[in-house]
Amino acid sequence: MKDNLIYPDVVQWAVPFFIAAILIEFAWIALKNRGGRYETRDAITSLIMGAGNVASGILLGFIAWGFFMFLWELTPLDLGASVWVVVLCFVLDDLRYYWVHRFGHRIRWVWASHVNHHSSQHYNLTTALRQTWTGTFTFMMIVRAPLILLGFHPAMVLFAGGLNLIYQFWIHTEAIGKMPRWFEAVMNTPSHHRAHHGRNARYLDCNYAGVFIIWDKMFGTFVAEQDHDRVDYGLVHNLGTFNPIRVAFHEWVGIWQDVTQPGLTLRQRLAYAFAPPGYSHDGSRATSEMIKADFVAQHPEETGTPGLASRNLQAKGDRVYQFDAGPS
Amino acid sequence: MPLEILLVLVVGGIGGIALLLHLSGRSELLVMSREEARAAWLRHVPGDDILDVTVSHTGHAALVQTNEGPGLIWAFGADTVARHLVDFDLLDLEEGLAVVFHDYSAPRVHLQLTEAERQRWRELMRP
Numbered sequence: 001m002k003d004n005l006i007y008p009d010v011v012q013w014a015v016p017f018f019i020a021a022i023l024i025e026f027a028w029i030a031l032k033n034r035g036g037r038y039e040t041r042d043a044i045t046s047l048i049m050g051a052g053n054v055a056s057g058i059l060l061g062f063i064a065w066g067f068f069m070f071l072w073e074l075t076p077l078d079l080g081a082s083v084w085v086v087v088l089c090f091v092l093d094d095l096r097y098y099w100v101h102r103f104g105h106r107i108r109w110v111w112a113s114h115v116n117h118h119s120s121q122h123y124n125l126t127t128a129l130r131q132t133w134t135g136t137f138t139f140m141m142i143v144r145a146p147l148i149l150l151g152f153h154p155a156m157v158l159f160a161g162g163l164n165l166i167y168q169f170w171i172h173t174e175a176i177g178k179m180p181r182w183f184e185a186v187m188n189t190p191s192h193h194r195a196h197h198g199r200n201a202r203y204l205d206c207n208y209a210g211v212f213i214i215w216d217k218m219f220g221t222f223v224a225e226q227d228h229d230r231v232d233y234g235l236v237h238n239l240g241t242f243n244p245i246r247v248a249f250h251e252w253v254g255i256w257q258d259v260t261q262p263g264l265t266l267r268q269r270l271a272y273a274f275a276p277p278g279y280s281h282d283g284s285r286a287t288s289e290m291i292k293a294d295f296v297a298q299h300p301e302e303t304g305t306p307g308l309a310s311r312n313l314q315a316k317g318d319r320v321y322q323f324d325a326g327p328s
Numbered sequence: 329m330p331l332e333i334l335l336v337l338v339v340g341g342i343g344g345i346a347l348l349l350h351l352s353g354r355s356e357l358l359v360m361s362r363e364e365a366r367a368a369w370l371r372h373v374p375g376d377d378i379l380d381v382t383v384s385h386t387g388h389a390a391l392v393q394t395n396e397g398p399g400l401i402w403a404f405g406a407d408t409v410a411r412h413l414v415d416f417d418l419l420d421l422e423e424g425l426a427v428v429f430h431d432y433s434a435p436r437v438h439l440q441l442t443e444a445e446r447q448r449w450r451e452l453m454r455p
């Protein structure tokens with residue numbers, strides 16, 4: 001077993017490149033007077049979130065690492081470290097990313113961590129660095145367990161994850177319209193990921209891909225950016241604070257307040273923590289399915305267009321989420 | 329990467345970018361007309377019927393009367409944030425009002441208002 005396999009910490013080494021690319025994008029926008037927007041406090045908050053993400057990795061990384069090494073001791077399999085194994089690891093880890101990201105939008109416990117990546121109303125290269133501080137507490141490292149049990153060394157899996165994150169940096173831009181057609185078909189691109197950051201009804205819960213957009217096409221979550229429906233970046237309920245602490249923890253605070261309110265059944269308390277974002281026991285909030293249904297009700301001509309197919313909708317009369325409808 | 333170098337890069341990078349943005353005028357607060365405030369409210373809360381809009385003299389904030397009750401929309405950097413006016417406190421400030429929402433994600437808004445505006449807004453903000 002190669003217990004001493006070592007890869008560079010690619011995300012840290014990419015920091016100078018991140019800074020240079022941000023300066024280039026900003027200069028491009030300033031010169032061309034198009035291709036995106038920058039705002040001082042928004043950008044500072046995004047950059048501080050990015051720095052905090054790296055810091056939380058340094059402080060809490062040992063938890064996931066310990067878990068992975070435990071699995072590595074457990075498994076009899078060892079695929080080695082040839083180039084083809086690394087390539088396979090990268091592709092499978094991207095599939096892992098797809099599912100973690102999908103859970104990140106569909107399970108409030110995981111959304112509480114991921115929400116801050118979506119909390120800016122801007123979309124530029126600094127937005128890419130607006131990353132969570134609380135990822136460890138989502139326990140999504142579990143989704144990586146199969147990879148390690150299959151014989152991919154934990155260091156290789158983390159290396160693949162780092163490359164994945166670096167790939168996703170450049171797609172956070174409005175300066176690039178569309179890439180060549182073949183590229184748009186296979187890879188995640190600025191266009192696909194702009195749609196993912198949209199708060200428009202159509203774009204909620206779409207394009208979870210990290211590197212390869214094919215996962216969304218395989219699992220039915222792909223929505224192409226539409227020329228007639230410009231992406232409105234941010235959250236359904238946008239934040240009124242630039243304070244990084246509030247950005248990092250606001251949804252956790254929200255979960256706490258909802259779960260501990262008096263007069264709920266145990267099932268309802270669990271739903272506030274683990275049902276999709278927008279769940280409420282009294283129908284006072286809207287899930288993405290309800291928001292889509294409301295939008296289609298107001299714009300019937302959009303019925304069946306991308307992101308607004310009938311399977312994406314939940315009827316208006318059915319406000320109380322299905323989670324409550326089971327035997328109590 | 330050695331931690332000291334990473335720290336210098338991160339602090340220097342954030343500071344440099346912040347300075348560049350500020351000096352190139354990217355810190356300016358959004359100014360809204362009545363129509364813009366109305367459109368911005370509907371962007372945040374698409375289901376509402378808007379009955380009336382009152383923009384402050386600075387254009388940085390507007391009171392919106394809707395079928396769901398009064399709401400406040402305010403400039404948030406180059407963008408806006410909107411909240412219905414439920415569960416909040418008002419504090420008198422020298423230059424206007426502070427709205428304290430009991431909302432961890434939007435704790436406090438400072439409104440620059442003239443003395444006449446302050447009186448009128450206090451009236452309008454009653455649910």
Ligand SMILES: [Zn+2]
Nearest residue numbers: 101105114118
């Ligand atoms: Zn996301």
Ligand SMILES: [Zn+2]
Nearest residue numbers: 117128172193
């Ligand atoms: Zn993103």
